[in-house]
Amino acid sequence: MKEASQLVGDLWREVARHEHIGDSVAGLTALVRSTLALKWLIVRRWDAERARLETVAEVGACEGLEARTILPSPRRDSLLSWAGKGAAELWHEREATSISRLCVPEGITGAVVGGPLRAGGELVGLLLAGPAVGEAERAREVFDALREPFAVALTNDLRLHELARLREAAEQDRNALLSRLARQDVSDAIVGAERGLREVMGRVAQVAPTDAPVLILGETGSGKEVVARALHAQSHRHAGPFLRINCGAIPSELIDSELFGHEKGSFTGAIAQRLGWFERSDGGTLFLDEVAELPAAAQVRLLRVLQDGSFERVGGQESRRADVRIIAATHRDMASMVRDGRFRQDLWYRISVFPILLPALRDRRQDIPALARYFAERAGERLFGRALSLDAADIATLQAYAWPGNVRELAAVIERAAILGNGQTLLVGPALGVAPVLSPRSRVPEEADAEDKADIEAALKKALGRIEGPFGAAKMLGVNPHTLRSRMRRLGIDWSRYRGN
Numbered sequence: 001m002k003e004a005s006q007l008v009g010d011l012w013r014e015v016a017r018h019e020h021i022g023d024s025v026a027g028l029t030a031l032v033r034s035t036l037a038l039k040w041l042i043v044r045r046w047d048a049e050r051a052r053l054e055t056v057a058e059v060g061a062c063e064g065l066e067a068r069t070i071l072p073s074p075r076r077d078s079l080l081s082w083a084g085k086g087a088a089e090l091w092h093e094r095e096a097t098s099i100s101r102l103c104v105p106e107g108i109t110g111a112v113v114g115g116p117l118r119a120g121g122e123l124v125g126l127l128l129a130g131p132a133v134g135e136a137e138r139a140r141e142v143f144d145a146l147r148e149p150f151a152v153a154l155t156n157d158l159r160l161h162e163l164a165r166l167r168e169a170a171e172q173d174r175n176a177l178l179s180r181l182a183r184q185d186v187s188d189a190i191v192g193a194e195r196g197l198r199e200v201m202g203r204v205a206q207v208a209p210t211d212a213p214v215l216i217l218g219e220t221g222s223g224k225e226v227v228a229r230a231l232h233a234q235s236h237r238h239a240g241p242f243l244r245i246n247c248g249a250i251p252s253e254l255i256d257s258e259l260f261g262h263e264k265g266s267f268t269g270a271i272a273q274r275l276g277w278f279e280r281s282d283g284g285t286l287f288l289d290e291v292a293e294l295p296a297a298a299q300v301r302l303l304r305v306l307q308d309g310s311f312e313r314v315g316g317q318e319s320r321r322a323d324v325r326i327i328a329a330t331h332r333d334m335a336s337m338v339r340d341g342r343f344r345q346d347l348w349y350r351i352s353v354f355p356i357l358l359p360a361l362r363d364r365r366q367d368i369p370a371l372a373r374y375f376a377e378r379a380g381e382r383l384f385g386r387a388l389s390l391d392a393a394d395i396a397t398l399q400a401y402a403w404p405g406n407v408r409e410l411a412a413v414i415e416r417a418a419i420l421g422n423g424q425t426l427l428v429g430p431a432l433g434v435a436p437v438l439s440p441r442s443r444v445p446e447e448a449d450a451e452d453k454a455d456i457e458a459a460l461k462k463a464l465g466r467i468e469g470p471f472g473a474a475k476m477l478g479v480n481p482h483t484l485r486s487r488m489r490r491l492g493i494d495w496s497r498y499r500g501n
């Protein structure tokens with residue numbers, strides 16, 4: 001028979017090997033049995049919150065034991081005061097004392113050795129065992145050496161459960177928060193829904209409840225993603241995922257894996273199983289952003305899954321289905337791409353069932369004041385902790401501009417104005433002046449500069465070098481004098497050359 005100290009060492013090693021009490025108890029009991037004849041062994045956990053004892057692991061006990069003992073207040077107090085004394089006890093049967101009746105599950109017969117398991121001064125559970133005939137007294141002596149390793153095994157197990165519970169709760173919180181954010185984005189972020197975007201939002205409302213694919217067309221920065229999210233939020237899929245894919249950024253050798261996922265080990269680098277777009281957006285919406293940039297090989301694959309509704313993971317045999325609604329967006333003229341054979345016609349027919357055309361910002365100037373105010377509040381709050389406001393002159397300046405970069409550019413200009421004004425005020429003119437000058441046709445910068453330079457020089461010539469005033473060049477060009485001056489500085493135009501000419 002083993003020495004008690006060696007036994008304890010072996011027990012600790014066993015405890016360290018397992019995370020779950022269910023896994024460690026079999027090994028621990030076998031070790032104990034090498035020095036002490038036990039019929040059975042039970043570990044019970046004390047759930048202080050719910051005042052109950054629960055059997056969490058057992059070896060050799062008979063079936064049909066009471067798994068859970070609820071201890072209302074007076075009994076709970078007696079258990080705690082008994083456990084506070086700390087020593088193991090020997091009961092010749094379950095009914096021997098009022099404490100043994102609380103600790104030992106109903107259904108156990110014969111002698112029982114029982115002792116509290118404690119961690120950090122708190123009761124965490126009980127260790128109970130049934131010694132073989134003639135072993136009872138020795139069992140009580142050995143028992144105290146067993147309790148610490150068992151207590152640690154039990155607390156490890158509890159911590160693990162607690163972590164899993166917290167992780168689960170955090171995950172749920174996160175999901176709730178995300179869906180709330182998504183809803184908020186939609187409810188308070190579509191500025192102009194009642195004005196310039198009224199028609200667009202009407203189309204969204206029409207198509208949202210269906211599962212029809214939608215194609216959103218609009219210039220860069222016009223709000224295609226905002227509209228796509230609103231569509232998802234108004235659909236019956238709103239609680240499901242919204243997955244945005246940048247179609248221009250798919251590495252061509254990974255197309256299948258991106259779309260359909262892969263099984264672990266299906267190719268070098270596939271170190272774990274990965275779900276593709278379709279499986280990840282199952283029950284929700286797949287937003288194919290910049291769909292015109294979809295590589296040719298991916299167009300073929302996408303068409304197939306849209307036609308068949310099924311696909312396989314790379315390296316997998318099983319045919320899978322996913323319930324996905326497709327929204328695509330592009331700023332390109334796709335009809336001409338289809339004509340020139342740069343985009344598959346069959347795929348185009350599938351995705352262009354219900355087009356929504358998003359007007360450019362310059363074609364809905366009535367939205368500019370509300371958008372500008374919205375961004376001024378947001379930029380001010382974010383950068384300086386207080387909302388900033390615009391005056392009538394600022395609004396007029398903003399409304400006169402062509403906004404080739406649309407809403408995104410407006411947001412950027414307002415943010416720049418807030419920074420230039422140091423959070424005290426908005427310097428809209430200077431902010432616009434340093435904005436990259438681009439025409440709606442998206443000219444190459446050098447060309448744009450040359451055109452601008454020629455226009456400005458012609459105006460200066462007519463205005464005899466004057467910039468401000470009713471006959472000044474700024475008035476002729478329809479821009480703010482501030483803006484004109486900074487553009488001239490950037491283009492290296494010297495007004496004095498035109499003076500008096």
Ligand SMILES: Nc1ncnc2c1ncn2[C@@H]1O[C@H](COP(=O)(O)OP(=O)(O)OP(=O)(O)O)[C@@H](O)[C@H]1O
Binds near residue numbers: 218223408411
């Ligand atoms: N109607 C709107 N109300 C409030 N914010 C808007 C609106 N439209 C666009 N925005 C904001 O403008 C920015 C650009 O919008 P979005 O990303 O949807 O444009 P996009 O058309 O997808 O642009 P790109 O073609 O460059 O991808 C975003 O920050 C978005 O929140």
Ligand SMILES: [Mg+2]
Binds near residue numbers: 224289
């Ligand atoms: Mg976009």
